[in-house]
Amino acid sequence: MPEITIARRMALKLLAGAALLPIVGRPALATAAPGVDFIVIADLHSAYDHLGQLLAAIESHVAATPRPCLVLFNGDLFEAGNVVASRSGGAIDWAFLKALADTAPTVFNLGNHEPDLDNDLAHFVTRAGELDITVLTNIIDGRTGAGYAPASASLQLGGQTVTIAACATDNLFTYPKPTRAQLSIPQPAEWAAANLPGLLRSGTINVMLSHAGVTADKAILPLLPDGTLFVGGHDHLNLVHAEGNTRYLHTGSWSEALTVATVAGPGAPADLRRIGIDPAVPASDRLAGLIAYVLAQHLTKDDLAPVGHADAARTTDEAGLFAAASLAAAVGADVGFIGHTTFGAGLPAGPVSRYAFDACVRFEGKLMTVEVDAATLATILARCNQFGDFPFDARNGDYLYAAAPNGDKARYRLVCNDWSATNQRAYFGRDDLAFTEVPDRTVKATVIAALA
Structure with missing residues (x-):
C-alpha cells in the first residue's frame, strides 16, 4: 500500500x-x-x-x-x-x-x-x-x-x-x-x-x-x-x-x-x-432499522403531538411562502417576508407534529415591521423568491420568501423575522430601513396559529 x-x-x-x-x-x-x-x-x-x-x-x-x-x-x-x-x-x-x-x-x-x-x-x-x-x-x-x-x-x-x-x-x-x-x-x-x-x-x-x-x-x-x-x-x-x-x-x-x-x-x-429522493421508496438496510429505533428512543409525546393541521402537503418553498403570508396576515401588513434558510423540510398534509413543524420552521424570531414606498418595495421584491429558474447573475444566496403584495398602494407596511431585519443589507439589499418590533409576536407561534 x-x-x-x-x-x-x-x-x-x-x-x-x-x-x-x-x-x-x-x-x-x-x-x-x-x-x-x-x-x-x-x-x-x-x-x-x-x-x-x-x-x-x-x-x-x-x-x-x-x-x-x-x-x-x-x-x-x-x-x-x-x-x-x-x-x-x-x-x-x-x-x-x-x-x-x-x-x-x-x-x-x-x-x-x-x-x-x-x-x-x-x-x-x-x-x-x-x-x-x-x-x-x-x-x-x-x-x-x-x-x-x-x-x-x-x-x-x-x-x-x-x-x-x-x-x-x-x-x-x-x-x-x-x-x-x-x-x-x-x-x-x-x-x-x-x-x-x-x-x-x-x-x-x-x-x-x-x-x-x-x-x-x-x-x-x-x-x-x-x-x-x-x-x-x-x-x-x-x-x-x-x-x-x-x-x-x-x-x-x-x-x-x-x-x-x-x-x-x-x-x-x-x-x-x-x-x-423519494421518501416513499425503501430505505437502505444499513439505516432503516437504526432510524426507526433512534426516533422511537428519543421522540416524546410532546414532540409527536400535533401543533396544527396542513390542508395539503407543502414543499419547502411553498411552506416559506405560506409563512411569509401568515406573518403579514397576523399583523395586518401589506407584505410578509422571511429568510429562506429559516426553512428545512416542507410540511406534511394533515396533522403537523411539533417535530415535523420544527424541521420545517427551523428558527424562532421576533416580528419586525417597517413602512416603505412603492418604488422601494419593487426593488426589494426583485431580490426575493430566488427559486426555480431565477437568473444566476441576480442570485445573492440566502434570500427572502415574499408573499404577494396586498393591493396597489403608494406606501406599504412590511413585516419580517428579526434575523432578516438585523441583516437587512444581505436580505433587503439596503441598510436604511428603520424596523420596529411587534410586541408579543414570534415567528413560530404565528405560523402555528395560521396552521390551526
Missing part, C-alpha cells in the same frame, strides 16, 4: 494544506469505464425522513456504474434544532457517514453546522477521519494556529488524479456560539486568490468545494481553471451554471436530492444528473 502523507501549512497567511491519499480497501471494477462519477451531496441537516433513501440511491448508483465513484459531501451534516440529533449525539448521522465511507471513498468539506452537537470542531475531524473520511477545510484552529484539516487533497481514482480544494463560510455568526472563539476563517475569495493557483492545476480533474455561499462563489468562479467541477453549498439551493467547461452546481438540501457529476478527464465539462 502506498504511504499516506499529509502536509499541513502552519502559517496563517498560507491557509492551505495538501494531502496525497490513495483509495484503498475497495475492489476495482473489472470493466471500469473512463472517467469518474462524483456523487454530490450537501446541507443534509439531520433530515432523517429522507436519509435512508438518500443512502439507498447512492448505494444503487455505485453498484450500477462502471466508473469509479467519489462522494463529495459539501458540509452541514448535523442540525442542533433536530431534537433527535441532539439527544442521540447524532447517532443516525454518524451511521450514515460510516455507510458512505463503506460504499465509496468520501471527501467531506466542513460546514458551519459540523460543531452543532459537539462544539469542538477538532472532535468531528478526528471521528470522521477514523471512519476513513477525507476531511478538508481552510478553517484555522485559533487555539493552535494550524488548520483543522488540510485545505486540499490529491487522490488517485481509476487511473485519474483528482485534485480537490475546499473553503468554508467566514460568517462566524452562522456557527454555534461556543465554537466561534476557536475559529479563524479567511475571507473566501481572498483565500482562493492566494491559494488556488498552487492547489488546482492542469493535468488533473479539478474540484472546488465551497461552503461559503453563492455571493462568495461568484468571486471565486473566475479564479478556477477551466473545466473545474465547482460545488457550492450553504445556501440550500438547486442550480447549475456553466462557464466554459467549468460547471458550478448546488444540489439542494435536507436529503432531498443528490447530483451525479460524470467527468471524463482533466478539463472536461462535467455531465450533471440530479436525482430526486
Whole structure:
C-alpha cells in the first residue's frame, strides 16, 4: 500500500494544506469505464425522513456504474434544532457517514453546522477521519494556529488524479456560539486568490468545494481553471451554471436530492444528473432499522403531538411562502417576508407534529415591521423568491420568501423575522430601513396559529 502523507501549512497567511491519499480497501471494477462519477451531496441537516433513501440511491448508483465513484459531501451534516440529533449525539448521522465511507471513498468539506452537537470542531475531524473520511477545510484552529484539516487533497481514482480544494463560510455568526472563539476563517475569495493557483492545476480533474455561499462563489468562479467541477453549498439551493467547461452546481438540501457529476478527464465539462429522493421508496438496510429505533428512543409525546393541521402537503418553498403570508396576515401588513434558510423540510398534509413543524420552521424570531414606498418595495421584491429558474447573475444566496403584495398602494407596511431585519443589507439589499418590533409576536407561534 502506498504511504499516506499529509502536509499541513502552519502559517496563517498560507491557509492551505495538501494531502496525497490513495483509495484503498475497495475492489476495482473489472470493466471500469473512463472517467469518474462524483456523487454530490450537501446541507443534509439531520433530515432523517429522507436519509435512508438518500443512502439507498447512492448505494444503487455505485453498484450500477462502471466508473469509479467519489462522494463529495459539501458540509452541514448535523442540525442542533433536530431534537433527535441532539439527544442521540447524532447517532443516525454518524451511521450514515460510516455507510458512505463503506460504499465509496468520501471527501467531506466542513460546514458551519459540523460543531452543532459537539462544539469542538477538532472532535468531528478526528471521528470522521477514523471512519476513513477525507476531511478538508481552510478553517484555522485559533487555539493552535494550524488548520483543522488540510485545505486540499490529491487522490488517485481509476487511473485519474483528482485534485480537490475546499473553503468554508467566514460568517462566524452562522456557527454555534461556543465554537466561534476557536475559529479563524479567511475571507473566501481572498483565500482562493492566494491559494488556488498552487492547489488546482492542469493535468488533473479539478474540484472546488465551497461552503461559503453563492455571493462568495461568484468571486471565486473566475479564479478556477477551466473545466473545474465547482460545488457550492450553504445556501440550500438547486442550480447549475456553466462557464466554459467549468460547471458550478448546488444540489439542494435536507436529503432531498443528490447530483451525479460524470467527468471524463482533466478539463472536461462535467455531465450533471440530479436525482430526486423519494421518501416513499425503501430505505437502505444499513439505516432503516437504526432510524426507526433512534426516533422511537428519543421522540416524546410532546414532540409527536400535533401543533396544527396542513390542508395539503407543502414543499419547502411553498411552506416559506405560506409563512411569509401568515406573518403579514397576523399583523395586518401589506407584505410578509422571511429568510429562506429559516426553512428545512416542507410540511406534511394533515396533522403537523411539533417535530415535523420544527424541521420545517427551523428558527424562532421576533416580528419586525417597517413602512416603505412603492418604488422601494419593487426593488426589494426583485431580490426575493430566488427559486426555480431565477437568473444566476441576480442570485445573492440566502434570500427572502415574499408573499404577494396586498393591493396597489403608494406606501406599504412590511413585516419580517428579526434575523432578516438585523441583516437587512444581505436580505433587503439596503441598510436604511428603520424596523420596529411587534410586541408579543414570534415567528413560530404565528405560523402555528395560521396552521390551526
